[in-house]
Amino acid sequence: MAKKFSVNPTLAAACSVLVWGSALPIVKVVEDKIGLLAFMGFTYAAMAGFGVLNHSLRRRPLLEETIFRNPYFYARWLFFVLHEGLLVAGIYTVQKRHMPFLILINYLWPTAIILCSVLLAAVRITRWWAFLLGSLIVVSSMLPEIIGSSGITLDLFSRRADCLAYLVVLIGAGSWGMYSALSRRAGDATGGSTVLPIFQATLGLALPISFLPGMATWTRLTPLSALLLVAYCFLLFLAYSAWDLGMRQGNVVVLSLFADLIPWLSLGATNLMLHIDLGRNAVFSAGVLVLGATLARYGTLQKMPVLAAYEEPGV
DSSP states (O other), X not given: OOOOOOXXXXXXXXXXXXXXXXXXXXXXXXXXXXXXXXXHHHHHHHHHHHHHHHHHHTTOOOOOGGGGGOHHHHHHHHHHHHHHHHHHHHHHHSOGGGHHHHHHHHTTHHHHHHHHHHHHSOOOXXXXXXXXXXXXXXXXXXXXXXXXXXXXXXXXXXXXXXXXXXXXXXXXXXXXXXXHHHHHHHGGGGTGGGGHHHHHHHHHTHHHHHTSTTTOOGGGOOHHHHHHHHHHHHHHHHHHHHHHHHHHHSOHHHXXXXXXXXXXXXHHHHHHHHOOOOHHHHHHHHHHHHHHHHHHHHTTOOOHHHHHHHTSTTO
């Protein structure tokens, strides 16, 4: 009998990092063309459609009624919608030249995953000095970008809409930490990745609204751009499914550590796609962010026997 093919949850979720690394500048480019509601509605409606199609092709059983009785299901739903909605809104609101700073704020979420997993998902702190020092470094990682090379840079905060964008993205980063930790704690009891179409369809409700007069500029979307947008949605669908699998069955500490590569990927993609000069301060801030997050991960690193048990599905 042929051996059944199985996917390594940790490796699959790690691959989603490559997609997310280029996601934010793509969001900015498309949103500037068709507007916030149009992008949000089209993207998440498409991902929900891919999820339903995948569910049908694999002939999975319908969602069990017990899923809707589990409070963690509604908590996951809330934090998923909060993260995605706030992030997309923040990217749309912020000025293009301030995208690097917004990216740094958004990628506080790998550290937020560890903090929330300590509180909710039975991740234990083994080295308090490393955990606290790393968390402090992560918080201070924004200072090089704020202070600049010639004193405090007020330009980052001169526009009220930009400040609002920073705030909502910060809340969104914490929401993703809560979503990931709850996914780990709940396991398959809340439906795992099979319920993602429900979460995504919630944001997809913006699609019909975007067709109202004055809400979107769909005429700016060329056929090639539309094709690329559909391909982008499909890759996002795969990334979210893989990440959900990793949060439930993989190694959370390893995944959050691997996710710290995203700031470098995202800043590089922003430079290429938006033609924004990053500056040494943004690159240095990203380095400090990764250093602090790595140290915080070290503070939760378990001994080998514990780690082996931690990596078993459903733990």
